[in-house]
Amino acid sequence: MIGALPVAIGVAAVACGGEAATPAAPASGGAAAPKGAPIKVGASVSTTGSNGKTGLYQVEAYKLWIDQVNARGGLLGRPVEMIILDDESDPTIGTKLYEKLINEDKVDLVMGPYSSSVTQAVSTVTEKYKFPMLAAGASASDIWKRNYKYIFGVYSVAESYFYSVIDIAKAAGMQTVAIVNEDTVFPKATAAGTAEYVRKQGLRIVFQEQYPAKATDLSSLITKVKAAKPDVLVGGSYQPDSILLTRQAKELDLNVKLLAFSVGAAIPEFGTGLGKDADFVMGPSMWEPVLKTKGNVEFVETYTKKWNREPDYHSATGFAGGQILEAAVAKAKSLDREKIREALSSLDIETVLPGRYKVDDTGTQTAHIAVVIQWQGKEKPVIAPDSMANGKPKLPTPEWKARP
Amino acid sequence: MVAASVTGLAARRLTSGYTAAMVLLGVGVSLLPLMVSNYILTFVLQALMACALAGSWNLISGFTGYVSFGHAAFFGLGAYAAGIAIAKAAVPAPVAIASAAIVAGCAGLCLGYPALRLRGPYFAVGMLGVAEALRVGITVAEPVTGGGRGLVMPPQDVLLPAYFSMLALVVLIVAITRAVATRPVGLRLLAIREDEVAAEVTGIQTTRLKLVAFATSATLAGVAGGIYAWHMSYIDPTTVFAGSLTVRAIAMTMLGGQGTVFGPVIGSVVLSVIGEVTWARFPFLHNAVSGALIVVIVLFIPRGVTGVLQDRGVLPRSRTL
Numbered sequence: 001m002i003g004a005l006p007v008a009i010g011v012a013a014v015a016c017g018g019e020a021a022t023p024a025a026p027a028s029g030g031a032a033a034p035k036g037a038p039i040k041v042g043a044s045v046s047t048t049g050s051n052g053k054t055g056l057y058q059v060e061a062y063k064l065w066i067d068q069v070n071a072r073g074g075l076l077g078r079p080v081e082m083i084i085l086d087d088e089s090d091p092t093i094g095t096k097l098y099e100k101l102i103n104e105d106k107v108d109l110v111m112g113p114y115s116s117s118v119t120q121a122v123s124t125v126t127e128k129y130k131f132p133m134l135a136a137g138a139s140a141s142d143i144w145k146r147n148y149k150y151i152f153g154v155y156s157v158a159e160s161y162f163y164s165v166i167d168i169a170k171a172a173g174m175q176t177v178a179i180v181n182e183d184t185v186f187p188k189a190t191a192a193g194t195a196e197y198v199r200k201q202g203l204r205i206v207f208q209e210q211y212p213a214k215a216t217d218l219s220s221l222i223t224k225v226k227a228a229k230p231d232v233l234v235g236g237s238y239q240p241d242s243i244l245l246t247r248q249a250k251e252l253d254l255n256v257k258l259l260a261f262s263v264g265a266a267i268p269e270f271g272t273g274l275g276k277d278a279d280f281v282m283g284p285s286m287w288e289p290v291l292k293t294k295g296n297v298e299f300v301e302t303y304t305k306k307w308n309r310e311p312d313y314h315s316a317t318g319f320a321g322g323q324i325l326e327a328a329v330a331k332a333k334s335l336d337r338e339k340i341r342e343a344l345s346s347l348d349i350e351t352v353l354p355g356r357y358k359v360d361d362t363g364t365q366t367a368h369i370a371v372v373i374q375w376q377g378k379e380k381p382v383i384a385p386d387s388m389a390n391g392k393p394k395l396p397t398p399e400w401k402a403r404p
Numbered sequence: 405m406v407a408a409s410v411t412g413l414a415a416r417r418l419t420s421g422y423t424a425a426m427v428l429l430g431v432g433v434s435l436l437p438l439m440v441s442n443y444i445l446t447f448v449l450q451a452l453m454a455c456a457l458a459g460s461w462n463l464i465s466g467f468t469g470y471v472s473f474g475h476a477a478f479f480g481l482g483a484y485a486a487g488i489a490i491a492k493a494a495v496p497a498p499v500a501i502a503s504a505a506i507v508a509g510c511a512g513l514c515l516g517y518p519a520l521r522l523r524g525p526y527f528a529v530g531m532l533g534v535a536e537a538l539r540v541g542i543t544v545a546e547p548v549t550g551g552g553r554g555l556v557m558p559p560q561d562v563l564l565p566a567y568f569s570m571l572a573l574v575v576l577i578v579a580i581t582r583a584v585a586t587r588p589v590g591l592r593l594l595a596i597r598e599d600e601v602a603a604e605v606t607g608i609q610t611t612r613l614k615l616v617a618f619a620t621s622a623t624l625a626g627v628a629g630g631i632y633a634w635h636m637s638y639i640d641p642t643t644v645f646a647g648s649l650t651v652r653a654i655a656m657t658m659l660g661g662q663g664t665v666f667g668p669v670i671g672s673v674v675l676s677v678i679g680e681v682t683w684a685r686f687p688f689l690h691n692a693v694s695g696a697l698i699v700v701i702v703l704f705i706p707r708g709v710t711g712v713l714q715d716r717g718v719l720p721r722s723r724t725l
Binding site: 075090091095096099100102103104117120121124127128140142145146148183184185187195204210212213228 | 441442443444445446450462540543551552553554558559561604632636637638640642643646
């Protein structure tokens, strides 16, 4: 095989005596320096390949969490180090790497990879060795339909991503919906869940179609959507395709009253890449920097300082995964993986993510709340749910030609 | 020519020594589970899978020169045939793998019949299209295949049985290749590679031969896919129809020597080691490094390691190598 043994992007466990400002560091300014043999946490995340860009946010968040854990005294008083490998966005390599982490590197704990398909594949390996794993980068609900006991969701399942967007559309009196999605694991789950919810809410689906991954031209799809004349267009998408769809919608003058995309729309690059054309586009987000969740201000601050760029929601889910693991180890008071598993299934805590962490019997996340953002100028205020909103939805979306 | 120095008894000794080394390699790999961790086993299992793909590709493309860029199609079909059999009908693994062989083999026959009428780049590109069309087909046939969400099978720990099945497949492929290479049929296939019209004129039934070789190659790739699905217990179209599977098979075969018995084995061993080193040294560049390596092979050692060693007189020109 080309691409055999991985390189450990080792994160050194620096036992710094609590100098870094961290949310949970005691006010007296100095947690006891962690002592003893380091606890090893392993993860494989896609940092190259098709999901490399998004995966990198998750890696950065893991590393930040490790810094902070060590600064506040480590886990169980021991320093923590993390071994992060790259699975090249390939599930086959992912399974090999978790075998390596568990058997070769003898890690004590694992964290989840990025993307639903890699998580789906490696969860079989972690299940085999009875390693509890937080899926900090995956949300397709199929993952929790296999009766696995050791995999836990961190954020909302893909199926529920657009619920609030549809609610907004319904409240604004819109009636017809078109759904397009990439034909891979996560976008499909998103589209399927949205379609079901649309019907339940009494709206009508006038068009639904998939497009291949890595598509570079979606103009024929846009033309078909245009012919169906929907009020709402929902895209089950990743980053590149959401930008492509918006661009081609403008070129072909496709006008809808509400345009929304998964993943892509919530990423800062959507606004920088599209400029004014990003305006009015909505998207579900698992987290936003403006949210007043526990420790969020510090998280954004320390992250931006360490990595010289703002975190996106994939950073936040990765970071929350770390927070949850930390809480579970504290609750289990040991590295016994059965006890940690029990802790993970019964924990009910706050993280930087909106809502709470709490899972049902299958390990599916139930208490996280996805928010909706809308691009307005260069900002993307949260417009739903009301309790967390810092802006109001601007509807309907004006026609392309009517824009300045 | 130096080659002349390797003749008679010496040549025979060298040949049997070389074969013995390969047998030893096989024995070593089969004893590995006693010595190493599950990670190394998973790694070797995936290397064996690449070797099986290279070996099966060699059977058609290495011998007849019909370079297929769509070999992953049969791997993917086999994976889905076995996957569906396991997920929907809960059949035991041997039955699932047998169905992978049958589906991939039949597909090889049906596709080979028209496709093998194309020559050179037309065939190569045609097969590329076939693989892509099959990937889309599997994605669209959602009720049966799970579509883009992937196909989930009940989880089972089958690392060891999968490991030995893949090893057995590689041994089988080497045995078939050796049987072909040492019999007149091997020469006929090579004749097609050198000059198909001339081969036809000498009375070789080129169409039938090509079709049989193609279907055999497809069947073996399908079995590899079946074992893969069984081991992973989760497959998705993007992964099992990936073009990179084909590219690796081609690179390994070319490095080891096309149309030779052990070439694909040598190629996969060498590329595995190189992959290991480049990945450790250049984590973000290793794909580029492997790509550059393929260019170097094509430019400087088009006949592969085996060919070079034979030209230099290190190895005799025996067809059993």
